[in-house]
Amino acid sequence: xxxxxxxxxxxxxxxxxxxxxxxxxxxxxxxxxxxxxxxxxxxxxxxxxxxxxxxxxxxxxxxxxxxxxxxxxxxxxxxxxxxxxxxxxxxxxxxxxxxxxxxxxxxxxxxxxxxxxxxxxxxxxxxxxxxxxxxxxxxxxxxxxxxxxxxxxxxxxxxxxxxxxxxxxxxxxxxxxxxxxxxxxxxxxxxxxx
Numbered sequence: 522x523x524x525x526x527x528x529x530x531x532x533x534x535x536x537x538x539x540x541x542x543x544x545x546x547x548x549x550x551x552x553x554x555x556x557x558x559x560x561x562x563x564x565x566x567x568x569x570x571x572x573x574x575x576x577x578x579x580x581x582x583x584x585x586x587x588x589x590x591x592x593x594x595x596x597x598x599x600x601x602x603x604x605x606x607x608x609x610x611x612x613x614x615x616x617x618x619x620x621x622x623x624x625x626x627x628x629x630x631x632x633x634x635x636x637x638x639x640x641x642x643x644x645x646x647x648x649x650x651x652x653x654x655x656x657x658x659x660x661x662x663x664x665x666x667x668x669x670x671x672x673x674x675x676x677x678x679x680x681x682x683x684x685x686x687x688x689x690x691x692x693x694x695x696x697x698x699x700x701x702x703x704x705x706x707x708x709x710x711x712x713x714x715x
Contacts, residue, residue: 528685532567532575535681536583539563544590554655555662558632559674560587562667564602565609565631566678569623570686573610580606597646601638605631628671632664 543559550556564583568576584599609631640656 525685531681531685532579533582535567535678536563536579536586540583540586540590544587552666553662555659555666557666557670558635558663560602561605561631561635562628562671562674563678564606564635565627566624566675567682568606568608568610569613569627569675570679570682571610573607573614576606576610576613577603578606580604594646597642598639601635601642604638605635608634622672624671624675625668628667628675629664632667633660636660636663 539559539562547557547559560583564576564580567579580602581599584597584602585595587598588595609627612627637660
């Protein structure tokens with residue numbers, strides 16, 4: 522990402538809208554025993570398109586905004602989302618994010634990692650998380666619902682962030698070698714040397 526004011530405005534509005542939509546709407550819509558969770562999707566999308574450090578920063582800011590809006594212990598969600606943003610961004614640094622179906626595994630891994638890490642931090646801080654077999658079922662359904670909306674959501678985030686990204690993730694840059702000259706019949710090895 523290029524660090525210009527438009528970057529902060531676009532990313533900040535994206536995070537703010539995702540947190541408001543999650544807390545006011547999607548958190549209360551139960552679908553098949555689970556719910557759509559936009560928070561790991563927005564952090565994962567920003568991280569996969571911009572890198573590890575911007576992903577970690579967006580994760581921290583998103584977690585802090587959620588903690589302040591909900592009124593829970595400050596830092597628990599920020600810690601989880603910072604690690605999530607850094608991890609997804611690091612994956613982007615090591616792999617090519619230009620594949621068209623890339624949002625599906627990223628959304629699945631980000632959502633499952635987020636749910637697992639939030640549960641672990643809740644247990645460590647004794648916030649009072651409940652344990653039952655229904656929690657696992659709800660987590661699996663939440664992952665599947667997030668995977669179902671991953672492609673359009675990541676496309677929306679890419680469209681919002683495209684003007685401030687250094688490299689367009691949709692453009693495949695293939696470096697090709699110069700073509701090898703062939704002989705008169707199109708066979709290699711029969712080059713005409715003069």
